[in-house]
Amino acid sequence: MHPPEILVLTSMIQPAERAALDAIFTTHGPLGSAALDALLAARGDRILGIATSGRELLDSALLAKLPALRIVACFSAGIDRIDTAALAARGIALTNTSAVLAEEVADLAMALAVMARRRLVAADAHVRSGAWASGQGFAFGRSLQGARMGLLGFGHIGAAIARRAAAAGLALRYCTRTQRPGLDLPFHATPLALAQDSDILVVATTGGAANRNLVDEATLRALGPHGTLVNIARGEVVEEAALLAALADGGLGSAGLDVFLNEPKVDPRFAALPNVVLAPHIASATVETRSAMGAHVVQSLRAALLAA
Incomplete structure (x- = not known):
């Protein structure tokens, strides 16, 4: 046979x-x-x-x-x-x-949130360039402690992020198509409402045409100049042109991104921004x-x- x-x-x-x-x-x-x-x-x-x-x-x-x-x-x-x-x-x-990789992806989501808010890429450059040794100061970042984290999507990955975020002292809220019975967290029916009630917005939903630009300009700017976007979902879920504009003009404080609209050909404007952490779609990429x-x-x- x-x-x-x-x-x-x-x-x-x-x-x-x-x-x-x-x-x-x-x-x-x-x-x-x-x-x-x-x-x-x-x-x-x-x-x-x-x-x-x-x-x-x-x-x-x-x-x-x-x-x-x-x-x-x-x-x-x-x-x-x-x-x-x-x-x-x-x-x-x-x-x-999804169940197999959820914990790994959640680790990277939290890492991106920490790196973006604490400005760790810029901090690394500050040390490597000799600026610290020469006595130049380094601008403060933003704390995670007590911050409000909004989870856009609450599947295997969203739940894994929630466990880590709760242990780290963040206050959680979420948005899904329908409210989850038994999930004792504040619920918002739209991404905009979630962003208005969040300091950090983590995109952990599915991609595809149905969710294209789900996180639009209004949602990004609702996070505000001290807010942070983390995307470990799909690039098309976030309105990329609006994200670039908000990061450049200060309408959004920072971002940690593992996915992009036209990856691997990432828009070169991202590389010039000091307030974004960039990763090459590696959320599940460990041995x-x-x-x-x-x-x-x-x-x-x-x-x-x-x-x-």
């Missing part, structure tokens, strides 16, 4: 976990567009599973070429580039790694968590395609 065939659309799965996939399944990919088209024409009806990530497009046109598909295992929390409606219509299972994410993909495919 031949092993089940799967299509691997992502190169993000680490070598040990990719080797595990290769040992269990007949794997195809990642492939360029021409090679992928050729594979689907020849063997599309034999592909039972897909390993992908939040960066690859998996649309209805591609899914239509896979009539035997039973499961999509996503190596990320974000599934906004996957046509979930098409999967649901065909009864195809979808898994992601341990990326390994655990890959193991989750392997286990998801194994359970769906090799279960007795």
